[in-house]
Amino acid sequence: MYDYKLGIVGAGNMASAILNGILRTGVVSPEKIVVSDIDDKKLEIIKNQGVNTVKDNKVLFKNAEFIILAVKPQVAKVIFRDFEKIENLKIISIMAGITKDTLKSFFDGAKVARIMPNTPCLLEEGACAIDAGDFDDDGKTLVFDIFKSLGKVVELDEKHFDAVTAVSGSGPAYVYTFIKAMIDAGCDMGLSDKISEELTLQTFVGAVKMVENRTTDIETLIKNVCSPGGTTIEAVKSFKENNLEEIIKDGMRKCKKRSKELSENA
Numbered sequence: 001m002y003d004y005k006l007g008i009v010g011a012g013n014m015a016s017a018i019l020n021g022i023l024r025t026g027v028v029s030p031e032k033i034v035v036s037d038i039d040d041k042k043l044e045i046i047k048n049q050g051v052n053t054v055k056d057n058k059v060l061f062k063n064a065e066f067i068i069l070a071v072k073p074q075v076a077k078v079i080f081r082d083f084e085k086i087e088n089l090k091i092i093s094i095m096a097g098i099t100k101d102t103l104k105s106f107f108d109g110a111k112v113a114r115i116m117p118n119t120p121c122l123l124e125e126g127a128c129a130i131d132a133g134d135f136d137d138d139g140k141t142l143v144f145d146i147f148k149s150l151g152k153v154v155e156l157d158e159k160h161f162d163a164v165t166a167v168s169g170s171g172p173a174y175v176y177t178f179i180k181a182m183i184d185a186g187c188d189m190g191l192s193d194k195i196s197e198e199l200t201l202q203t204f205v206g207a208v209k210m211v212e213n214r215t216t217d218i219e220t221l222i223k224n225v226c227s228p229g230g231t232t233i234e235a236v237k238s239f240k241e242n243n244l245e246e247i248i249k250d251g252m253r254k255c256k257k258r259s260k261e262l263s264e265n266a
Contacts, residue, residue: 021149168262
């Protein structure tokens with residue numbers, strides 16, 4: 001019998017987002033959650049939410065039914081060394097680059113769910129890929145309910161996670177890059193920072209909604225904005241001449257390659 005339904009190792013930004021999502025949606029009641037971290041200030045904030053806190057990871061590992069590992073990969077192996085002899089753990093990992101097999105090599109008999117989230121989870125607008133194939137139906141339901149509180153989720157075999165990293169895991173940085181370029185270009189053409197940013201951000205919001213509600217393919221949406229002899233087509237022609245689409249794809253391929261390298265060397 002476990003003292004806690006859920007333990008969370010770490011109290012950083014993503015761990016806090018996960019905890020807040022759980023508490024907001026009531027997936028697990030606060031008295032059935034325990035969080036471990038070395039930062040007293042972070043633990044005090046969590047304690048004020050009615051959640052149990054500890055500084056000793058051993059207490060968490062031994063007394064929580066499910067354990068979310070929400071620490072940086074380089075920190076994880078230091079933590080693991082203390083718990084190699086604890087068997088049959090149910091681990092939920094959001095750590096990039098550490099596979100289920102790697103985790104199982106540390107913990108004998110462990111069942112592992114792996115999740116690839118992204119930073120918009122901090123605003124409940126995240127995209128999470130989930131491989132919870134080791135868990136029974138109740139365990140899967142818990143995992144999916146936790147991460148649904150942070151945005152959209154998809155179920156996917158871990159073998160695709162390097163591609164997920166390249167699309168949604170790292171994807172926000174690509175979008176920020178394009179947003180920044182548009183804002184800067186607007187300023188170069190005489191708009192104020194405020195106006196250029198406001199117009200750019202709303203353009204992205206509106207374009208996403210257009211894609212989500214489309215009844216045709218995205219190429220047709222592009223063509224619908226590009227009137228022959230008009231203004232938009234000049235910009236799009238320039239993008240094509242400079243091979244923008246291939247530049248984006250090449251960057252994503254390199255991202256996937258690096259993700260695979262990190263997983264293999266973990």
